[in-house]
Amino acid sequence: xxxxxxxxxxxxxxxxxxxxxxxxxxxxxxxxxxxxxxxxxxxxxxxxxxxxxxxxxxxxxxxxxxxxxxxxxxxxxxxxxxxxxxxxxxxxxxxxxxxxxxxxxxxxxxxxxxxxxxxxxxxxxxxxxxxxxxxxxxxxxxxxxxxxxxxxxxxxxxxxxxxxxxxxxxxxx
Amino acid sequence: xxxxxxxxxxxxxxxxxxxxxxxxxxxxxxxxxxxxxxxxxxxxxxxxxxxxxxxxxxxxxxxxxxxxxxxxxxxxxxxxxxxxxxxxxxxxxxxxxxxxxxxxxxxxxxxxxxxxxxxxxxxxxxxxxxxxxxxxxxxxxxxxxxxxxxxxxxxxxxxxx
Numbered sequence: 001x002x003x004x005x006x007x008x009x010x011x012x013x014x015x016x017x018x019x020x021x022x023x024x025x026x027x028x029x030x031x032x033x034x035x036x037x038x039x040x041x042x043x044x045x046x047x048x049x050x051x052x053x054x055x056x057x058x059x060x061x062x063x064x065x066x067x068x069x070x071x072x073x074x075x076x077x078x079x080x081x082x083x084x085x086x087x088x089x090x091x092x093x094x095x096x097x098x099x100x101x102x103x104x105x106x107x108x109x110x111x112x113x114x115x116x117x118x119x120x121x122x123x124x125x126x127x128x129x130x131x132x133x134x135x136x137x138x139x140x141x142x143x144x145x146x147x148x149x150x151x152x153x154x155x156x157x158x159x160x161x162x163x164x165x166x167x168x169x170x171x172x173x
Numbered sequence: 174x175x176x177x178x179x180x181x182x183x184x185x186x187x188x189x190x191x192x193x194x195x196x197x198x199x200x201x202x203x204x205x206x207x208x209x210x211x212x213x214x215x216x217x218x219x220x221x222x223x224x225x226x227x228x229x230x231x232x233x234x235x236x237x238x239x240x241x242x243x244x245x246x247x248x249x250x251x252x253x254x255x256x257x258x259x260x261x262x263x264x265x266x267x268x269x270x271x272x273x274x275x276x277x278x279x280x281x282x283x284x285x286x287x288x289x290x291x292x293x294x295x296x297x298x299x300x301x302x303x304x305x306x307x308x309x310x311x312x313x314x315x316x317x318x319x320x321x322x323x324x325x326x327x328x329x330x331x332x333x334x
Contacts, residue, residue, distance in 0.1 A: 139290070140255050147289050154288050160254035164298075167258035171265075 005030045005088060008050055008079075015045055029091060036073070036094035040104040040130075043092070046077055047109050054078040055110035056089065060120045064150040069097040071126060075106070096126065105131040123148035142166060197330040200244065200270070201323045204233040207243030207267060209260060212250030214277035217309040226312040233319050240266040245322060247315075248299070249276035251284065252292045261298050270331030274318050275301045278308045 005025075009032060013020050019035035019042065034042050046052040056076040063070055075092040096103055105128035106113045117128045118137040125146035128134055136143060140163035145152050206228075210218055221228050228234045237243040240263045252260055264273070275295050278284035281304045283293035295301060302325060303318045 152289075156289055157254070157293075160289055164254040164257050167255075168261060168298075171258060171262050 004085060005090070008046075008088065008090060011050060012042070012045070015049075016042055029089075031091040031093055033093050033095070036096050036103050039073075039075075039092070039094050040106060040109070043075065043077070043106045043109050046090075050079065051081075052077040052079045052090070054080065055106070055112045055116075058106075058113055058116035058120065060124045060126055062124060062148065062150045067095075069095045071096045071098070071101055071124065073103055073120070073126065101126040102129055103127075104129050105134075107131055122146070125149065139163075140167065193330055193333050196333045197326050200331065201326040202232040203235075204231075204245045204272075204319065204322065205235045205237050205243045206233055206245040206247050206319075207238070207240050207263065208236050209246055209248045209263060210250050211248075211252060211256060212277075212279065214249035214279070214309040217312060218247060218249045218276060218315060221312045221315045226316060228316065228319065231316065231319055231323065240264070241268065243267055244271050245274065245319075246271065246299075247274045247276055248280045248295050249309075251279040251286060252295050253290045254292055255290070257292050257295075257298055260295070264299055272302045272322050272325070273299050274303045274305060274315070274322065275299075276305045276315060276318070277310060278306060280304075281306055284308060 009020075009023055009030060012032065016034075016038060019038040020032060021035060022033040024031040024033075054077065056078045057074070058076070059074050061072045061074065063072065073094045073096060075094075076089060077092065078089045079086065081087045094103060101124070103126065105117055107117065108130070114132070115137060117131055118134060120126050121128060121134055122136045122138050123146060135141060139147065140160075143163050144159045145156075147154070208215065208218055220226055222234055222236055233245065240246075244267065246264055246267065248260065264271070275281050279286065279291070280295045283291050287293070292298070303321045305314050305318045307314055
């Protein structure tokens with residue numbers, strides 16, 4: 001049995017006719033734009049029915065003024081096949097708006113998503129509904145801004161200094 | 174210090190000195206470094222401790238991983254604000270007298286990381302005695318820094334309580 005991109009995408013399209021918004025081919029990579037509200041069920045289908053057992057990466061992009069809606073959450077899912085041809089990787093993109101940056105968590109599908117979603121929350125302020133422990137992972141816990149947002153000045157060290165001074169005070173107590 | 178050569182006072186049998194000079198002579202020749210390595214400079218620092226460059230020739234090879242047993246802190250590597258409070262805390266736990274070497278561009282002034290997370294020079298929160306530039310500095314540069322610390326101890330010393 002052979003299994004390739006076209007088959008995966010067409011299976012997805014028949015299963016979720018309303019929610020597969022667009023597909024793109026570029027240099028042998030397939031990107032599927034999906035409805036962000038259905039992300040959990042699409043990912044569940046990919047894993048349980050099509051054997052995409054491995055979430056290789058989960059990240060986000062802030063397009064600020066370039067695109068609307070502003071954010072895209074990007075999922076790289078991998079399928080390990082017996083045959084080389086069946087060893088494929090698909091990219092899912094879900095657009096979410098600036099006003100309410102929330103998307104369903106996929107931790108219950110791939111446990112790897114736990115820290116990856118925390119990192120996205122830390123850097124972009126995108127919330128993952130249903131995440132078991134959504135708090136900052138890289139920046140200090142009392143840190144305010146979301147540093148990878150394009151409207152954040154990368155050289156702004158004020159918030160870091162505040163967290164640092166607070167940590168010092170806690171040490172002396 | 175002076176060697177007594179007067180036969181009436183026992184000849185060449187003893188030295189005269191002050192307690193402070195003696196203590197600083199000892200401190201100078203037995204610095205116990207606390208390696209605070211957070212990045213690639215730490216690899217170079219390990220090279221300095223190891224046999225090729227051999228910091229024990231200067232009496233400073235006993236790397237102590239407990240701040241309570243150390244008197245020289247070698248901060249080698251990028252210090253983020255999240256790490257800075259830890260670094261300060263470790264420094265505070267070291268007994269007096271103590272000295273600090275800022276090793277590498279990152280600790281001296283932030284290095285290439287002009288960003289929201291990185292401290293632009295550890296002298297923002299630590300009293301640095303010797304700065305070593307370089308990315309990373311050559312082992313010889315760190316040895317020179319240790320020798321400068323020795324010179325500082327010899328010339329300025331530290332009070333004996």
